Amino acid sequence: MTALGFLYPGHSAEDDYPRIEQLLGSDIRVDLVHTDIGEDAHRVDALREMGSAERLAEGVGALRLSGAEAVVWACTSGSFVRGWAGAQEQVRALARTAGMPASSTSFAFVHAVQEIGARRVAVGATYPDDVTALFVDFLRAGGVEVVAARSAGIVTAAEVATWGEAETLTLAREADAPEAEAVLLPDTALHTATHIPTLEKDLGKPVLTANQVSVWEALRLTGRRVNAPSLGSLFTREPIVQV
Structure with missing residues (x-):
């Protein structure tokens, strides 16, 4: 049994995680601890505070007790708003506090893009x-070429959590570009666990979503690979990134 730990801000699309655990169909346990979201706002100052070391440290004890072997800060915006260097320091501090390998959803996207061998991507952000x-900017700092980006302009995670497959598919279609080799949907407040096959079939290319890549990143940190076609191309390809 491999136990994966996640620090998840507030309550939005956390039910994606038990769904992903079921879809993995393996000896994988997903343990999720909620962190205090503070102000629910997609605003830079609020997002920086959401990902503060103090807020993350509050959830680490419960993950250690669960037997988690690695921890991922499952919040994209709460990490990339710090820039590449700031997000690295955030992860280093989390690893020191937790006493285990750590990462965040932002870095998970960069690693996942490398894993599928994509060079150019489009971004559909809420x-x-x-x-x-x-x-x-964060993706480009990680060596990922972004050829198109679409913003939905949503201010709160609570509103994002109300979206279903139709709204998510519309955003992905609007974000896509012919030259993009993959489409990225970077909000962990967005329910996507059961939509990925539909998204990939419609767009005809890999789709990477926040909760999907967060779980993949935790598996990467523990040296595990799981073949799970229902979770999209990311979970079916031969490894490109070396663990």
């Missing part, structure tokens, strides 16, 4: 324009 731009 965020306002300024926050989306920071995610694009």
